[in-house]
Amino acid sequence: MSRVLAWCAKCLFLYLLVAILAIKFAWIFVLPVWAIATKMHWTTVSKFVFLLNYFLPIFAASGFLLGLVPFGRLGKAVTELAPGMARFVEPDRIPAVLLAWIPVSIAFLVRFFTWESRNASVLGANNTVGRVTRFFGTLNSQTPALFDTRWAQDRFLFTGPMLFLMACALGALLRYAIVGRPAAPEPFSSPDL
Template structure:
């Protein structure tokens, strides 16, 4: 039972870490991309507009790149340095990163399907195009009906971390698949 609680705590910690990065430190991921894009004349947007337009793909790519880093070696190094910590950093049968995206995806789907436009009619049907533009579109795709005080929170607290954790899990799975024998020896030891 304690392993399940520890595993769920790891998933929750990963989400909180990613959500904090998304809200507080998004510029760390977007600023270098913006600098390259403006220097190469690919974009003439100012930094804030660029952040709001391209945050989601840049954050997903950052998650994928981070997932390619073999953090299992860090676990092995910690155990070699301090063998007493082996119980604290023991390997799960299913690494938490594989399913850390699940809680935030469930929260995202609840928010996605319960969102209502300010201009929605009680009689009218749900506006799927507006809903998709609100959560996934660039600033050019947004209309005044899509903006409210929760727009930025929806992108930075739900959509961005969901993409980041999904891309990270895919990269870890890809890394374990491509380098399976080395990764399984690393994971099992």
């Protein structure tokens, strides 16, 4: 039971970390791409409009690239540097990065299916196209019915972290397929004297 709680805590910590990155440090991911796009004359929009339009694909690509980095090897380095810390660095059978997208996706799906347009009619059916456009569309595709005060919150707290963690899991799966999973660290034993 404690391993399940530790795994859930790791997943929620990753989600919190990604949500903070999405809100506070989005410029770290988007600004270099915007600078290249303006230098190559691919876009003439301002930084803010570019951020709102292309945040999701850039954030997903950065999650994929981050998934290719072998952070799991840090546990082995910690146990080699400080053998007494080995009991705190237990290898998971399934790394948290591979399944951290599940709670985030559940939160996204709850928000996705409970969202209602301001201009929704009682007689109208669910506006699935507008729903998809609101959560995944560019700034140009947003209509006044879709664009409200919670649009940025939906984009930066639900859609962005979900795509980031899904792409990160795909990157980690690709890394595991190419180089294999790291072996479990050997327990430290004192030499017999």
